[in-house]
Amino acid sequence: MSSRASQRLTEAASRLFQAKGLSSVGINEVVREAGVAKMSLYNNFPSKSDLAKAAYAQLSKERQQAIEALVKKVADPETAILEMFDLAGRLAARPGFRGCAFIDLAAHSAQDIGLRDLVRDHKRAIHRHFEESARRHGAVRPRQLATQLLALWDGALTDAAIEGSLEPIHAAREAAHVLLAASK
Amino acid sequence: MSSRASQRLTEAASRLFQAKGLSSVGINEVVREAGVAKMSLYNNFPSKSDLAKAAYAQLSKERQQAIEALVKKVADPETAILEMFDLAGRLAARPGFRGCAFIDLAAHSAQDIGLRDLVRDHKRAIHRHFEESARRHGAVRPRQLATQLLALWDGALTDAAIEGSLEPIHAAREAAHVLLAASK
């Protein structure tokens, strides 16, 4: 399955949606960027919303793989969690960074249930990784700790975008360190 | 100044933009909700963007006044900070809550510098309140603590909206407590 055109479309869509936000990118721009005819879009996806679903699902998978690679590489769970904030820092340092793509998507998909579910599932997946590391760290309440770390992570990415600075992410990393120390 | 129509417009705009997001609300809907003619909008504001600026500036002022009232009411700075998270909980418990209106605005105003500045200024104002309380609390690094608390606050509001639950806000309040204890 997944024809050549379909793949080029999801890649171009992922790039453009991240750079400008779902509702600021038109179909014509996507097909131009993908180097593909408009009809190839509608032969592969029923609607723009379905293309977005595919693009963001792909992005979510990539992000989760990056996190899994990181968690597997690092033995110490505390280090793994702190490195997740370093990863956030790397995302935020990219030129044109506009905040977490999934939070942005949530804002632009108020009425599209499929897309909102995708955002929720993505955040739950990250929560799961935090919780697993928190549990291995020996936290008394790993679930709550994961919820706190996720809020820090999301807030830090958002504030970094608003201020155009990496300071929120560095501060959040430090806060994660304090929360981990207090969690046993 | 500020004619009757202008006031009704900013109020209606504030309500609708909070409920649906800036770009999901059309001019026609705003004037209908305000009970005012479309030309009254353009006699009072040069463009939709300027109406939005007025509406969000008003909202920012109200939020800051609520925070100031709270900080003035409570003597203990730690309690004041924790009560700011209770305030976040009250916001998130409102029916139709869609996350912090200013984070939503940031997502919908990528190309409008005036609106982006407004978001940044609003977040800086909240940061200032956190920092003042952190300083009164005796924190060693009040600026960094304020940055951490703001990230927690923003992330908690965002995650509460995504999950449709108050749990992120309760967890963030607990995290704030831990950070405050560790900050001296």
Next chain:
DNA sequence: AGCAAAGTAGACAGACCAGTCTACCTAGAG
């Protein structure tokens, strides 16, 4: 070679939206 599946270019329809224009109305100050 031949055929089916996939892709192409671009015109087009239909919806929606910001912002303009016109002609009329109303309320309050002098």
Next chain:
DNA sequence: CTCTAGGTAGACTGGTCTGTCTACTTTGCT
């Protein structure tokens, strides 16, 4: 009473967007 500033209704313009249609071409498999 009259004048004026502010308000009104709604048609209209120009632009943009998603999604469709058509007739044609390429590609890859057998």
